[in-house]
Amino acid sequence: MTRVDVLVVGAGIIGLSSAFHVKRLCPSCRVLLVEKHPGPGHGDTGRSAAAFRAFFTSRTNMALAASSIAFYREVQEREGFDLGMRFTGYLFLLTEEQHQALAPVLEELRRRGLGYRVYSPEELEELLGLRTRPGGEEAELMQLPGIDVGVLAENAGIIRPERLVEYYSRRIGEMGVEALYNTRVEKILVEPEQPLGVPGEPLPWQKARVVGAATSRGEIRADVTIVAGGAETPFLLDPVGVDIHAKPKKRQVFVIRADRPELRRLLHAEGFNSLGLAPFILLPKGVYIRPAPEDNAFWVGASDHLGRPFSWEPDPQPEEHFYEYGIYPVLHNYLPAFENARPSSAWAGFYDISIDGQPVVLSEPGLVAAAGTSGSGIMKADAVGRIAASLALGKKRAALYGGEEVDASILGTRSRRVEEERLVI
Amino acid sequence: MTRVDVLVVGAGIIGLSSAFHVKRLCPSCRVLLVEKHPGPGHGDTGRSAAAFRAFFTSRTNMALAASSIAFYREVQEREGFDLGMRFTGYLFLLTEEQHQALAPVLEELRRRGLGYRVYSPEELEELLGLRTRPGGEEAELMQLPGIDVGVLAENAGIIRPERLVEYYSRRIGEMGVEALYNTRVEKILVEPEQPLGVPGEPLPWQKARVVGAATSRGEIRADVTIVAGGAETPFLLDPVGVDIHAKPKKRQVFVIRADRPELRRLLHAEGFNSLGLAPFILLPKGVYIRPAPEDNAFWVGASDHLGRPFSWEPDPQPEEHFYEYGIYPVLHNYLPAFENARPSSAWAGFYDISIDGQPVVLSEPGLVAAAGTSGSGIMKADAVGRIAASLALGKKRAALYGGEEVDASILGTRSRRVEEERLVI
Structure with missing residues (x-):
């Protein structure tokens, strides 16, 4: 003992x-x-x-994230221990309706000194090649909303766990x-x-x-x-x-190599940070794109709500169809740079979702x-x-x-x- | 279909x-x-x-319980459909410390018009035969606290599910x-x-x-x-x-027949309600006693916290030792009427415990x-x-x-x- x-x-x-x-x-x-x-x-x-962001509406969430990020930054910049932190920013792509709903929140964040920048559809089209009004049969069937505004949280980015x-x-x-x-x-x-x-x-x-x-x-x-x-x-x-009041839910991350000019240009998009890197991008419908410059790649995933189980297994595997039907249709309709892009690798783990x-x-x-x-x-x-x-x-x-x-x-x-x-x- | x-x-x-x-x-x-x-x-x-009580500190809990109880009362008294409701009251037996801690709560309940009565140790001793200062080796080993006050919630009692x-x-x-x-x-x-x-x-x-x-x-x-x-x-x-944010936990109820004079006297205790029945009694340490006059019996149980599992099984069984070691030592030390009392029957089910x-x-x-x-x-x-x-x-x-x-x-x-x-x- x-x-x-x-x-x-x-x-x-x-x-x-x-x-x-x-x-x-x-x-x-x-x-x-x-x-x-x-x-x-x-x-x-x-x-x-x-990824990380000091950009939350809950004061508690903010305090937890902002102080942790500040600590990691200190470790990287003062102690000289490289954590792979890059302040690429977090770009929320919103409909006008979502933007209106968030307006009071953003105003409050501004008052608290949380820097963010706003991008017009034209700027997003130019900087990211974003289709802010996805059209065509698939986009209509999927009811993909138009994007009216981009909000970039600046104290945010990527890190190497x-x-x-x-x-x-x-x-x-x-x-x-x-x-x-x-x-x-x-x-x-x-x-x-x-x-x-x-x-x-x-x-x-x-x-x-x-x-x-x-x-x-x-x-x-x-x-x-x-x-x-x-x-x-x-x-x-x-x-x-x-009772910890949290349950496991599978998360899947797919790696898309930036192995063609359109994707390389997107990965090294200008206009969002001083690094010349694409920000962490949140598309509508819960799809997100994380730049992974050290791998010359993007990581993509999607959050989901009703319908996918709370469950746990010892060795979770990514599901091909989750990318093909769940992520890709959103991805390529907004960002044609991903046209026909397929994952070179993928992994799965678990979220631990609280109340x-x-x-x-x-x-x-x-x-x-x-x-x-x-x-x-x-x-x-x-x-x-x-x-x-x-x-x-x-x-x-x-x-x-x-x-x-x-x-x-x-x-x-x-x-x-x-x-x-x-x-x- | x-x-x-x-x-x-x-x-x-x-x-x-x-x-x-x-x-x-x-x-x-x-x-x-x-x-x-x-x-x-x-x-x-x-x-x-x-059992039921319209006696909670949460306004929401109060609204849920008070309105449901009023509805059941209406059913029983106006519609003439007997639900076995008896307004025996709920008697909380408290230490002075617990009473002090609850004082602001009780004051607030009083302001909201929630009737309750307070009993002195002497009254409790006389009416229930309660040992308000349990002594002896076992009581000391168990650190059973003395009871300084009884608080009887009046809009409370028992019902037949x-x-x-x-x-x-x-x-x-x-x-x-x-x-x-x-x-x-x-x-x-x-x-x-x-x-x-x-x-x-x-x-x-x-x-x-x-x-x-x-x-x-x-x-x-x-x-x-x-x-x-x-x-x-x-x-x-x-x-x-x-996620419903609730988990199953086993509950056990043991039936003690009032088959001797001391227990019959306790079951028909005067001084708590107009029915001449013992109230639902909450002893220290989570042990409760429900009068079951239609069976000439008491139902006893105990709530617990750390240590017993959240789990579910299709046909839960009561555990003899739960009564013998978990309930009886508390029961008979406060209420000598239960000396050597053993359950004539018992059952188990599940609580469904929320956050x-x-x-x-x-x-x-x-x-x-x-x-x-x-x-x-x-x-x-x-x-x-x-x-x-x-x-x-x-x-x-x-x-x-x-x-x-x-x-x-x-x-x-x-x-x-x-x-x-x-x-x-």
């Missing part, structure tokens, strides 16, 4: 950040990280679309956090504070707490266990009666759970880790990077105090 | 009430109720503790709602509004809606499907990507889901059914019994606007 002060379950980006901040706040704590994969970031962290994973895992190694890979958590352990040795403990009248985990390498006991299992978190917490699209960080005696990042975990990981670490160390408040303090219970389920997010992809 | 206007899945109390109110609001609608059991109310509705089920099912029969029992829903059907016949439909860019259900008796198509599957709701909705202990009624295109009643479904069923029916019929507002109108989206997940409930059992 191993005994530690803080056990962190999961070496995805949330677990890594949590372990880092626990050790930073409590250098004398013995912190142990366990992960079923052979290394850090091998799960859904590495299967994301790897494997570099961020490398940063945190290197730092926690230096700080003395122990890590056990290839180690599967079989069960979170709950015990009464004063065990009696009778059946069914903890009994309803007993004060119970989480005391660690049973793993494939034996029992690990801890004062506090931080569960950061991403989309698999419910499988660990349901058996102990804790409101914002992360969940809850605490119970001996337990902190951090999950539900809903597809924006990387861009908020530093802040989520700070909040999880603060709860694990019994603090009422958490200091985000840059100094803003938040109530550490803000992302809990019963204690939740987050605002509605209206800039949803 | 059957075609109806409104399909209701589940003939528990929520499904019955929903079907009733749909048909009441839309007499010309063809409404079909399907249920896997051989009759109505055969699931968790019939396995509850069957099978009578309420009978009322609704008789009424919907008279009104022309069709019911199919022994009919299992295999799948909720989601289709694009304009199908193309390609793989993977509905595709992410397509407008999709729920169009009915595949059942063991074939496909049933409906303009709107109301899913009221209680604790099983996630099994129906997860496959179509709708905040209040019901969930959400809508998606073609779908309404009503569940998450968290152990207080019967006492709120009429209001929940009215809200579900209003959403199913495309109304923005729902009129509760007595005339209060609420926004029909108030119990949704994304649109949720409920206040924290602080009178939790």
Whole structure:
């Protein structure tokens, strides 16, 4: 049996950040990280679309993302540790109706000093080769709306998750956090504070707490266990009666090589940032395009709502028809540069979708759970880790990077105090 | 293939009430109720503790419970349909600390005209034979707190679920709602509004809606499907990507016959109501006692939090040790009348626990889901059914019994606007 002060379950980006901040706040704590994969970031962290934006309507979402992005920027620019961050911007392509609906939100964001730029249809046509009025039989059948305006969020862009994973895992190694890979958590352990040795403990009248985990390498006991299992978190917490209020949903990302002049021109579009790169583009109907300049490619995907299941499987595979029928028809109708483009590769992972699209960080005696990042975990990981670490160390408040303090219970389920997010992809 | 206007899945109390109110609001609608059991109310509705209270701190909870109770009272007193309602009251037994913490809440309830009475330890000792200061080795080991005050909520009591089920099912029969029992829903059907016949439909860019259900008796198509599957709701909705944000947790109820003078005296305790019956009693540590005068018995149970799983099984069984170690030690230490009392029978069912202990009624295109009643479904069923029916019929507002109108989206997940409930059992 191993005994530690803080056990962190999961070496995805949330677990890594949590372990880092626990050790930073409590250098004398013995912190142990366990992960079923052979290394850090091998799960859904590495299967994301790897983009970031400090552009949300929920103040909480904004604080989480903006402070995390500022921290990553500091790491890259001051510490000189390349995270592959590129401030390409996020371009929302909107109908006039959507723009009208968002107008008060954008006004509020402007007041808060969140820079954005507005593009006319003519500018979008010129800079991206965008068909703002897609026509033809297919476009009509699909009821593809016309695009009347582009809104570019400037404090936004792309990042390389494997570099961020490398940063945190290197730092926690230096700080003395122990890590056990290839180690599967079989069960979170709950015990009464004063065990009696009778059946069914903890009994309803007993004060119970989480005391660690049973793993494939034996029992690990801890004062506090931080569960950061991403989309698999419910499988660990349901058996102990804790509801993280998040569910797994498959995400698929397809890689399109910029192997012809039209796509190369699009990838290196001018007019959006000082890098001469296309921004992260949000087309109507939930289709998104991420520039991947290091691969001379684009990553494309689509969010969906009603109809596709909440479910989990150990080795999710991308589905050819999801690209062919789900993404391509939208893609090529708006951006003819993608005409006949087919993916050269693809992967699938899981979103971990919470009740409101914002992360969940809850605490119970001996337990902190951090999950539900809903597809924006990387861009908020530093802040989520700070909040999880603060709860694990019994603090009422958490200091985000840059100094803003938040109530550490803000992302809990019963204690939740987050605002509605209206800039949803 | 059957075609109806409104399909209701589940003939528990929520499904019955929903079907009733749909048909009441839309007499010309063809409404079909399907249920896997051989009759109505055969699931968790019939396995509850069957009590009610119009005594909550959340205004929403209050409106749901108070209006439903008023409706049931009307049914029993004006329509002359006996629901077995008895206004025994709900007696919360509190420590001074708990009482202090609840003081502002009680003050607010008083201002809202919610009648309650306060009992001193001496009165409780005299009226119930309560040991307000349980002593001895076991009580000390268990850290059983002393009871300093009793708060009796007056608009509260017990009800017979099978009578309420009978009322609704008789009424919907008279009104022309069709019911199919022994009919299992295999799948909720989601289709694009304009199908193309390609793989993977509905595709992410397509407008999709729920169009009915595949059942063991074939496909049933409906303009709107109301899913009221209680604790099983996630099994129906997860496959179509709708999260009801509620999970099943086992509940157990044990029957103790009042077969000796001390227990008979307790059952017929004076001083709490005009019926000369013991109130529904909430002891510390989550143990509750429901008078069951028609059986000359008490029903006892205990709520629990950390440690017992969220899980579901088709035929849950009560666990002997749950009574013996989980309930009895609390019971007999406070109420010596239960000394050596053992259950004559018992049953188990499932709570359907939502994020905040209040019901969930959400809508998606073609779908309404009503569940998450968290152990207080019967006492709120009429209001929940009215809200579900209003959403199913495309109304923005729902009129509760007595005339209060609420926004029909108030119990949704994304649109949720409920206040924290602080009178939790």
